[in-house]
Amino acid sequence: MSDIFQKCKEFKDAKLLMRMGIYGYFQPVESAQDTEVMLEGKKFIMAGSNNYLGLANNPEMKKAAIAAVEKYGTGCAGSRFLNGNTVMHEKLEKQLADFKRREAGLIFATGYQMNLGVVGCLLKKGDVAIVDKLDHASILDGVKLSDGEMVRYKHNDMEDLEKVLSKIEPEKGKLIIVDGVFSMEGDICPLPQIVKLAKKYGARLIVDDAHATGIIGKTGRGTCEHFGLENGEVDLIVGTCSKTFGTVGGFVVGDEDIIHYIRHNARSMIFSAAMPPVCVASISKALDMITNDTSRRDNLFKQSARLRAGLEKLGFDLGTSQTPILPVIIGSNENCFKMWKALHGMGIFVNSVVSPAVPPGHALMRVTLMATHTDKQVDKIIECFGIAGKSLGIIK
Numbered sequence: 001m002s003d004i005f006q007k008c009k010e011f012k013d014a015k016l017l018m019r020m021g022i023y024g025y026f027q028p029v030e031s032a033q034d035t036e037v038m039l040e041g042k043k044f045i046m047a048g049s050n051n052y053l054g055l056a057n058n059p060e061m062k063k064a065a066i067a068a069v070e071k072y073g074t075g076c077a078g079s080r081f082l083n084g085n086t087v088m089h090e091k092l093e094k095q096l097a098d099f100k101r102r103e104a105g106l107i108f109a110t111g112y113q114m115n116l117g118v119v120g121c122l123l124k125k126g127d128v129a130i131v132d133k134l135d136h137a138s139i140l141d142g143v144k145l146s147d148g149e150m151v152r153y154k155h156n157d158m159e160d161l162e163k164v165l166s167k168i169e170p171e172k173g174k175l176i177i178v179d180g181v182f183s184m185e186g187d188i189c190p191l192p193q194i195v196k197l198a199k200k201y202g203a204r205l206i207v208d209d210a211h212a213t214g215i216i217g218k219t220g221r222g223t224c225e226h227f228g229l230e231n232g233e234v235d236l237i238v239g240t241c242s243k244t245f246g247t248v249g250g251f252v253v254g255d256e257d258i259i260h261y262i263r264h265n266a267r268s269m270i271f272s273a274a275m276p277p278v279c280v281a282s283i284s285k286a287l288d289m290i291t292n293d294t295s296r297r298d299n300l301f302k303q304s305a306r307l308r309a310g311l312e313k314l315g316f317d318l319g320t321s322q323t324p325i326l327p328v329i330i331g332s333n334e335n336c337f338k339m340w341k342a343l344h345g346m347g348i349f350v351n352s353v354v355s356p357a358v359p360p361g362h363a364l365m366r367v368t369l370m371a372t373h374t375d376k377q378v379d380k381i382i383e384c385f386g387i388a389g390k391s392l393g394i395i396k
Contacts, residue, residue: 054372055246068281084274111240114250117266123148180223186321214244310382
């Protein structure tokens with residue numbers, strides 16, 4: 001007889017890393033997400049957060065959150081479909097749609113739930129999702145939970161994308177889904193070429209702006225603004241609220257009739273409790289701040305450029321990143337874990353990303369700053385990377 005829990009008993013990988021003292025996951029942070037955090041009573045420079053604009057601990061954000069709790073309480077106690085909808089939710093949806101320059105919007109409790117719901121309800125039997133091989137897991141899972149098929153093309157390879165599209169029967173519905181900014185590599189999808197191919201082969205297009213919203217584009221409106229494609233060339237824009245908005249949640253914006261359909265068919269929204277008012281208020285305040293002031297975004301790019309220049313001068317390979325996401329390529333999984341331990345010992349909080357999350361031999365440290373980092377903090381990160389890299393033989 002097979003024991004369903006046998007796989008749990010045989011899972012040894014994480015425990016081995018723990019015994020070796022190089023396990024860098026589930027770190028128990030004891031303070032707010034800021035440029036410095038506390039772990040086990042020790043201060044660390046945070047260089048591994050998605051709090052890109054530094055809003056998660058911003059006083060105005062916290063004030064808005066507290067006001068929402070005082071008025072609406074700690075939760076909605078139900079799905080928006082039934083009792084959990086509020087005027088705040090609807091106001092935020094209009095605000096998001098306006099920010100992305102689209103007709104309508106819809107919010108979900110998390111970004112992961114959003115992709116499960118949006119992709120899952122749009123893809124039906126006979127439809128095909130065409131996805132970049134490095135698309136986020138939530139996109140892939142949304143396709144897997146749908147009744148549609150999935151085909152993948154080589155990362156940012158437009159020749160391969162066209163080859164894939166050309167092989168799909170014309171009568172099948174086609175949906176291209178791509179990250180605007182790729183979360184590990186920090187590069188940007190070639191959206192103009194994707195738009196042309198979508199039109200040529202009669203495919204619809206979704207762009208996931210999780211790591212682009214508030215960051216790229218002249219006013220931080222994301223990938224479409226970055227490329228000057230805001231006139232409906234992209235059918236739907238989706239994203240998360242756990243990065244630049246400093247809280248949690250997911251959103252989709254697009255034409256009114258498409259959003260109306262998703263609102264009434266996305267299972268992950270209909271059968272989940274509504275986003276708590278505290279999160280709704282925080283996102284709304286973040287949107288106000290991003291819309292009215294680009295200085296945070298400007299400083300994020302300034303500090304990221306300082307960090308990039310310093311790391312590259314030391315001899316580190318930062319891949320093809322075009323954004324504040326800086327993948328410092330280490331090589332082997334073992335060296336990546338050792339690099340993490342060395343940096344951890346010097347008070348630098350970073351994230352190690354190893355295969356199979358990245359190709360074998362391509363393990364990396366995912367380094368990200370906040371708009372609120374200082375020159376002194378950035379220089380300290382560079383100094384510690386130099387010491388750790390040289391001690392491990394990763395750089396000369």
